[in-house]
Amino acid sequence: YKTETTPAPIKLSSNELPYDLPPDLKGRVSEALKGIPFNRYPDPNSERLKSAVAEFFCVPEESIVLGNGSDELIYYLSIVIGEFEQGVYIPIPTFPMYEIASDVFGRPKTCVPLDSSFDIDLEESIRRVEEEKTVLAYFSYPNNPTGNLFSREKMEALREKGLFTVVDEAYYSYSGDSFVSDALSREDTVILRTLSKIGLASLRVGILIGREEVVREIDKVRLPFNITYPSQVIAEVVLREGRDFLQWAVAEVVKERERLYREMDSMEGVEVFPSRANFLLFRTSLPAKELHSRLVDRGVLVRDMSHLPGLEGCLRVSVGKREENDAFLEALYSVVSSLQ
Numbered sequence: 602y603k604t605e606t607t608p609a610p611i612k613l614s615s616n617e618l619p620y621d622l623p624p625d626l627k628g629r630v631s632e633a634l635k636g637i638p639f640n641r642y643p644d645p646n647s648e649r650l651k652s653a654v655a656e657f658f659c660v661p662e663e664s665i666v667l668g669n670g671s672d673e674l675i676y677y678l679s680i681v682i683g684e685f686e687q688g689v690y691i692p693i694p695t696f697p698m699y700e701i702a703s704d705v706f707g708r709p710k711t712c713v714p715l716d717s718s719f720d721i722d723l724e725e726s727i728r729r730v731e732e733e734k735t736v737l738a739y740f741s742y743p744n745n746p747t748g749n750l751f752s753r754e755k756m757e758a759l760r761e762k763g764l765f766t767v768v769d770e771a772y773y774s775y776s777g778d779s780f781v782s783d784a785l786s787r788e789d790t791v792i793l794r795t796l797s798k799i800g801l802a803s804l805r806v807g808i809l810i811g812r813e814e815v816v817r818e819i820d821k822v823r824l825p826f827n828i829t830y831p832s833q834v835i836a837e838v839v840l841r842e843g844r845d846f847l848q849w850a851v852a853e854v855v856k857e858r859e860r861l862y863r864e865m866d867s868m869e870g871v872e873v874f875p876s877r878a879n880f881l882l883f884r885t886s887l888p889a890k891e892l893h894s895r896l897v898d899r900g901v902l903v904r905d906m907s908h909l910p911g912l913e914g915c916l917r918v919s920v921g922k923r924e925e926n927d928a929f930l931e932a933l934y935s936v937v938s939s940l941q
């Protein structure tokens with residue numbers, strides 16, 4: 602898995618929340634950290650954090666498995682669901698960890714390109730899934746890096762073909778759309794959430810939600826102590842005491858996403874795609890690599906997505922603070938207009 606490490610003063614490359622915790626909340630976090638016995642192992646089952654997560658996402662505690670980021674949970678699902686000889690369905694382009702986890706465990710992949718509106722190509726997907734007897738499906742919902750929500754009916758139609766369905770809702774806070782009721786009522790569906798996109802990327806806390814009998818099976822392969830003591834303590838404080846801040850921050854990002862979209866949409870030479878997440882995918886006629894480096898020269902780091910199938914010339918920009926977005930817009934405008 603490659604991440605973007607080029608240093609730049611304005612980092613809009615990893616879909617993080619642009620705001621750090623406010624000072625009073627950080628103060629309460631520091632107080633809580635003082636209480637940690639650093640010589641001791643953490644709670645292996647993260648019970649207190651699990652209860653805070655359950656309350657935050659309005660689901661029962663018994664329906665939750667916590668992971669060291671949802672990345673770890675993607676590994677677990679790739680181990681537990683079906684046999685290693687059985688295939689994994691992945692609509693592409695998407696978040697690379699689904700393919701990486703399948704490769705690590707030697708599982709065959711049924712990668713089917715999205716259609717021209719970045720939705721699922723249902724006919725081709727059903728054909729391939731039936732032919733290849735695929736058993737597990739990953740959907741990034743909204744999809745990273747295209748930003749859209751796939752058609753729910755198409756996802757359901759694929760699930761009807763017998764696929765265990767993982768709906769990765771990493772960007773749920775920004776989309777407001779969920780499969781949580783399916784995850785709580787059906788044995789063939791789980792959802793993934795994460796704290797990484799709502800201000801706590803540093804902690805590595807991912808969340809799997811599913812029926813108790815499914816959760817129990819996944820918990821069997823979970824490494825003991827997979828959530829560190831500091832992560833358990835800090836995440837609990839923030840989820841219990843930082844709700845107002847989180848709500849404000851998400852609303853700001855959604856507002857800024859819409860402003861960025863409008864501004865980019867009105868720029869000649871830029872094609873921007875609508876997004877339900879905290880990032881925007883866009884294309885220009887410049888080679889993406891060149892645009893990427895010209896933006897870095899102007900202090901702004903975005904992510905080059907042009908290596909992915911169907912995304913020639915595309916880059917992805919995370920929504921930042923208002924002034925960061927202004928700096929990005931100005932840099933983009935000056936690079937693109939200098940070439941018209």
Ligand code: PMP
Pocket residue numbers: 615616669670671672673696741742745769771794795796797802805806807
């Ligand atoms: N799923 C998707 C769709 C993502 O975009 C990301 C982060 N880029 C993740 C999961 C990983 O989240 P975490 O930090 O919880 O491992």
